[in-house]
Amino acid sequence: MPLTIYADFQAESQERMTVAVVGLGYIGLPTAAVMARAGHRVIGYDIQPAVVASVNAGRSHLVEPGLDLLLAAVTAGKGLTAVNEAPEADAYLITVPTPTKTGDFNHPDLRSVFSAVEAIAPRLVKGSMVVLESTSPVGTTRQVAQRIAALRPDLKVPLSSTDRDDGDVDVAYSPERVIPGRTLRELESNARVVGGITPRAARRAAALYRSMTSGEILLTDDRSAEFVKLAENAFRDVNIAYANELSLVCDDLGLNVWEVIQLANHHPRVSILTPGPGVGGHCIAVDPWFIVAQAPESARLIRTARLVNDGKPRFVIEKVCEVMDLDPGLRLGCLGMTFKADVDDFRESPSLNIAKALSALYPGRVVCADPYASALPTDHGLAIVPHDAALKEPVVLALVPHAEFKTLHRPDARVVDACGLWA
Numbered sequence: 247m248p249l250t251i252y253a254d255f256q257a258e259s260q261e262r263m264t265v266a267v268v269g270l271g272y273i274g275l276p277t278a279a280v281m282a283r284a285g286h287r288v289i290g291y292d293i294q295p296a297v298v299a300s301v302n303a304g305r306s307h308l309v310e311p312g313l314d315l316l317l318a319a320v321t322a323g324k325g326l327t328a329v330n331e332a333p334e335a336d337a338y339l340i341t342v343p344t345p346t347k348t349g350d351f352n353h354p355d356l357r358s359v360f361s362a363v364e365a366i367a368p369r370l371v372k373g374s375m376v377v378l379e380s381t382s383p384v385g386t387t388r389q390v391a392q393r394i395a396a397l398r399p400d401l402k403v404p405l406s407s408t409d410r411d412d413g414d415v416d417v418a419y420s421p422e423r424v425i426p427g428r429t430l431r432e433l434e435s436n437a438r439v440v441g442g443i444t445p446r447a448a449r450r451a452a453a454l455y456r457s458m459t460s461g462e463i464l465l466t467d468d469r470s471a472e473f474v475k476l477a478e479n480a481f482r483d484v485n486i487a488y489a490n491e492l493s494l495v496c497d498d499l500g501l502n503v504w505e506v507i508q509l510a511n512h513h514p515r516v517s518i519l520t521p522g523p524g525v526g527g528h529c530i531a532v533d534p535w536f537i538v539a540q541a542p543e544s545a546r547l548i549r550t551a552r553l554v555n556d557g558k559p560r561f562v563i564e565k566v567c568e569v570m571d572l573d574p575g576l577r578l579g580c581l582g583m584t585f586k587a588d589v590d591d592f593r594e595s596p597s598l599n600i601a602k603a604l605s606a607l608y609p610g611r612v613v614c615a616d617p618y619a620s621a622l623p624t625d626h627g628l629a630i631v632p633h634d635a636a637l638k639e640p641v642v643l644a645l646v647p648h649a650e651f652k653t654l655h656r657p658d659a660r661v662v663d664a665c666g667l668w669a
Contacts, residue, residue: 582646
C-alpha cells in the first residue's frame with residue numbers, strides 16, 4: 247500500500263550533504279546547479295569529457311534561461327564541480343536518459359540507468375542514499391535496489407516495501423517535472439513526488455528535495471511515484487492527440503482547424519490544445535509507450551494517442567508534397583526544427599524529421615531556418631539559412647512557433663502552417 251501522502255512535507259533536518267548528480271544533461275545539470283545554490287556540496291558525474299570540462303569552466307553546454315549565470319556562480323564558489331569518474335557522496339541522484347530501444351517504440355532502454363548503478367555501487371557505504379529521477383517504467387527503482395544488493399552483498403539493501411526499514415542504503419524515486427525554458431524556476435517551485443522503497447527512504451529523499459524547492463513534497467511508494475510521471479506525460483500526449491486528430495478531420499471537411507478550436511474554447515469547460523506537426527522531446531513522445539509495454543491490453547487509448555501523434559508528420563509531409571509536386575521548380579522554406587518553441591532541444595523532434603524528409607524528397611530545393619540551428623549536430627545535412635531567406639521561398643512551411651517567428655508577417659508565398667504560427 248502507498249505511504250501516507252502529505253500535503254506538504256516539512257523536513258526534520260535540512261543538513262548539508264555531498265550530493266552526486268549522475269548525468270549532466272537537460273535535467274542533471276540544472277538540478278546540480280540548484281542543489282549547489284541550496285548549500286550542498288555537489289559533484290556532477292558525466293562520462294563525456296567535454297561536458298565535464300565545460301561545467302568546471304563555469305559554462306553550460308545547454309541553452310536554458312538563467313543557467314549560465316547560476317552555473318558560473320556555483321562553480322566559482324566550488325559548490326559544484328564535475329568529474330568523469332563516480333565520486334564518493336552521501337546521496338546520488340541518477341538523471342540519465344531512458345529512451346526506447348532502437349526499432350522498438352514499446353520497450354524502454356534502461357541500460358544507462360543500470361550503467362549508472364554499476365558505476366556508483368563501489369562508492370556506496372552504510373548510510374548512502376540513491377534516488378532515481380529518470381523517467382522509468384514501474385518497477386525500475388526496485389531493479390536498481392536489486393542490482394545494488396547484487397553488486398554490494400556487504401550492504402543491506404531493502405528490496406520492497408515489506409522489508410525492514412533499517413537497511414544500509416536507502417533507495418527512492420523522484421521524477422523531474424520541469425519544462426525546458428523554465429527549468430530552474432520549476433525546480434525551485436514545482437510540487438515534488440517522492441517515492442521510497444521504504445518509508446525512511448522516502449523521508450530522507452524528501453528532506454533533500456525540501457532544501458531546494460518551495461513546492462509541495464508529496465510522499466508515496468516508489469512504484470506509485472514511477473507511474474505518476476508516466477501518467478502525467480500520457481495525459482498530455484492524449485490531449486495533444488485529440489487536437490492533432492481534429493486537424494486531420496478538419497482537413498477532410500475543408501474547415502479551418504484554428505478557427506474551430508478558437509471558437510470551441512469559448513465554452514467554459516473546453517480547452518483544446520493547439521495542433522502541431524507531431525510530438526517530440528524526450529518525455530511525451532516516449533514515456534506513454536512505457537505504459538503500453540507494461541499493460542498492452544488496458545492502455546488502448548494511450549496507444550492510439552501515440553499512433554495519432556506519430557502519424558502527424560506524415561500528414562504534414564503529404565500536404566507539402568501536394569504543393570511542391572505542382573511545379574518541379576518550386577522551392578520550400580521550413581521555419582523551425584526544435585521539438586517545441588523557444589528551446590534548443592532537437593530530441594525526437596517531428597519538425598526536424600519533417601525537414602530532413604522533405605530535403606531528401608526535393609534535393610536542392612529546401613532550406614531551413616531555426617534560431618537554435620547552431621545546436622544541431624554537424625552532420626544534419628540540411629541547408630540552414632536566416633529566417634528572412636526562408637520566408638522568401640515560394641512555399642513556406644511553419645513547423646515551430648518560436649517567439650521571434652511570431653513577429654514575422656505572413657508571406658505572400660503558399661503557406662502550410664503546421665503549428666498555428668499565423669492562425
